[in-house]
Amino acid sequence: MKTVKLILLLMLTDMVVAQDGSILPGQKKAIMTMAQSSGYSTEQWNSYLTQEYGKGMDDLSRNEGAEIIMAFQSGTIAMRSTPVKRIGLETASLLEPGMKKLFHFQDGTIRNGEIVSIEDDLVALRTTSGTFKIPSDQFLSETADITNKRGELFKGIVLGETIEEFIIRTSYGDAIIQKRDIRTMKRFHGGVLDKKSEDRRKFYQGEAQLLNIFMDPTAFPLIGNTFYLSGLSLGYGLTDRFMLTTKFGSNFSGDLNLHPRIRFYHRKSAEKEVAATWGFGIHRSFNINSIIAKYSHAINLTDIDDNVKTLEQSDFDADDIVKSSAENTLYAETFLVFSSRSVNPTGRGKMGWSAGAKVSNAFVNRSTWLKNSIANPDSSYDLSWSSDVKYKVPFRCWLSLEYDLRTNLKFVGSAWIDNGYKTTKLSQTIGDYLGTDGTPAFSLDSPRGEASMIDFDFGMLYAVNDNFRVGVHFQQPYIDFYWEFFEF
């Protein structure tokens, strides 16, 4: 009996001892697989084992092996946080006390702060979260490739950036490049292209520089040698202060027209740009029906009982009331507009306004165009222009606003006083533009709509790319689109 007990004890002891023998090959394989998937290299893992167990992989016991496997499975041995150091990133070659901007670092972090001092290659960077002492080799270089609108290409270290300009140290000296002159820019941090080349939270100005807000001009004309094409007109900037446009829809219907615009006053500083422009337009053969249609609410129809209603309220069209002998007329208009653009205090682009007024000769000889009377099966009417003082002269005054939301998105709004304005529905506007309502195509001169002499509109303008812009708003023409081709 004693012998049996002794044998059992020996077997048990052997079993227990056998459990803590050398690590099994299967355990080693499992551990190495898990170590690698946790981000450890062989060297790093050996170093870990030496630190934790004081021995190498082959010297571990089975129990230790099992313990390590369980530790991996339970997450006690965490994923190794591999240093994010991006090998090969260029370090900043120029750091100076007083530099204040967004700094990019080797470990991928970005901090906004000011360099307070540099001692023994240790940079003291003051941020709103505290002052950090960072080795200078952790600061990434900041370089840029900039092409301006004249086609010049600059490559170099970005020394600085102000509201208006970039300062670049090129191989041949320092260059100051005005942001407004930049056509394309690639910015590199540590030699790696930063796809968000410009800080999204702060930018100098939106990509779209507006010539018009909806249908009203601003005081900033096209820059020299720039071609412009929209759905209604095309134009060219002959100089930085003089441009010409023409409404091609009217040209195709025999009404040749030109609209010169000259900026006679301009002042620009780092934060603000102001200008004043006057322009005029001349049409050699303007369609009288367009004038009648536009001012149909100013034409009175008086029946035999002296009841008065306007042409707009009747079922007659412009064609019905115009004398057959009336010919198209020479039409001229002139406008004056003041504009201002200034840097948004938030640093996000610019905001601006334009205020202007326009008058035309549309009412000259107007009394000779109308028939004396017109009849329908129900009644006959005497025709006359309204004698109300507000219809003495055709005019329009406007106040427009623009606001950069992002570099490629602008909010625009406008309010106006116009004694000839009519609001039309989208379907009417499309018909008018395409000419399906009997008026010339590619122009907006519909006789339809409802008079709305004091009104407003707002919408968004999106810069699809450097050349093409598209806008959406809530009054006719509802959709704006145009192309600008620089150095055309």
Add this chain to the structure above:
Amino acid sequence: MCWRILNSMKKTLFIAISISTLLMGQISSDLITVRDIRLDNLKRDYSGKAIRFVDSKSVSNKGILLDVTDENIIISKSGSPVPFNHSKIKYVFIDPKKKELAMVIGLTALGGISGYLGVMLGKSDANNTTKGVTSSITAGLAGIVGHRAFYKPIKIDISGKTYD
């Protein structure tokens, strides 16, 4: 005895503050080349125009810009050229003139006319008082906006500062 100690402390404090200020003043990212470019631009764009700046003695100077050399800004004061060392001048101002005043007046008139026309279109039976008051208010508002937009001096940075 106490007064002497106090005076001595004051002196020490004063000297310490002065030295600190001087040292702080040195902490800047001014670049000579950047400054040179800006001075060249000033000469190119504003020669022959009236400028104003505050010199190193905190005195405001005004005159026609004649030349910008490596060390001086030369302006014409009372018909004779006067050089000013520009090492301590950070900004030069161009003050508004008659043209700017004309812009303000133009915008004021536009505001007044718009107000008048707005009343005319919006309220056919408006009396002269309403028209007068409205157009005066809109003219006044347009005048204020115009003054702020057009009648402000232009500030030209001629420092070597590279960061805002």
